[in-house]
Amino acid sequence: MSEQRKTGSLAALLREHLPRGQRAELDAVEGLEALLNQYVEAARSGWTGTLTPLPEEAFSRHLARHLPVGRTAEVLRILHGADLYLACACARGEPSALRAFEQNILRYIPARLGRVSPSMVDEVLQVLRERLLVGSGDTPPRIASYGGRGPLLTWVGIVAARIAGELVGRDARHELVAEPPEELARLLAPSDPEYALLREDARQLLVESLKKAVAVLPEQERTLLRLHHFHGFTMDRLTLMYGSSRSGIARRIAEAREQLLERVRMELTPRLKQDRLALESLLGLLSSRLDLSLQGLLD
Secondary structure (H helix, E strand, O other): OOOOOOOOOHHHHHHHOOOHHHHHHHHOOOOHHHHHHHHHHHHHHHOOOOOOOOOHHHHHHHHHHOOOOOOHHHHHHHOOHHHHHHHHHHHOOOHHHHHHHHHHOHHHOHHHOOOOOHHHHHHHHHHHHHHHHOOEOOEOOHHHHOOOOOOHHHHHHHHHHHHHHHHHHHOHHHOHHHOOHHHHHHOOOOOOHHHHHOOHHHHHHHHHHHHHHHHOOOHHHHHHHHHHHHOOOOHHHHHHHHOOOHHHHHHHHHHHHHHHHHHHHHHHHHHOOOOHHHHHHHHHHHHHHHHHHHHHHHO
């Protein structure tokens, strides 16, 4: 028997776009039509600016693609429907949706990038627009892959953080070894009384040794230390960027720290072989400042 739908029934449209075996899950959702209309109304009224309505067919098909078999009812109950509606409209290139995306999503991304330069913020946003909103051939824009199970702003923020990490790791302008000595010295907290008591030649020696040690660190370890110490990326942000566990990222940063300290020791030892006390003092200062910074990361 053919299945009929009422004109304007979002629930019936959604049912048509689901496999037969999944339709029973949909039938178990109470108040489905009201829920779907709530998503649509929230999208049309909840964003800054006027959002041109999508064809019901288009949104129903898009929603169906993001309802997993076995979890249809669960996902519908937690769905950020207005966000999914906006993402669908952006994937279709709807001008009003692209404006709403700029006003309601992209404008908040710079504050989520941590301590990065204004030029880098602009670059991240440009790459973000291209990566999320521009399709290629038969491949739809990446924003079409957003499934609505969390806020769209959070999802875009994660993508932006990963782009920032890529740019920091790739662009020589942001290389830690290219930072001027005073920026490297900032790692040692110049306001610290211990640092202030160092002779100028000892400060310069420490900075030079640190630069050389960083330059020979493996790229991934160098990038991790740079993202945390110079760009203020938190443990949670690094975990999302690298797709690892929190403990895994903590271990990698701790290991990178140990590598850095050991390489600084190798640089300093030949130059201070006659002054063991000075050597241990410099290494102790560097170690203590890194420990304090890492403590903030691990909280």
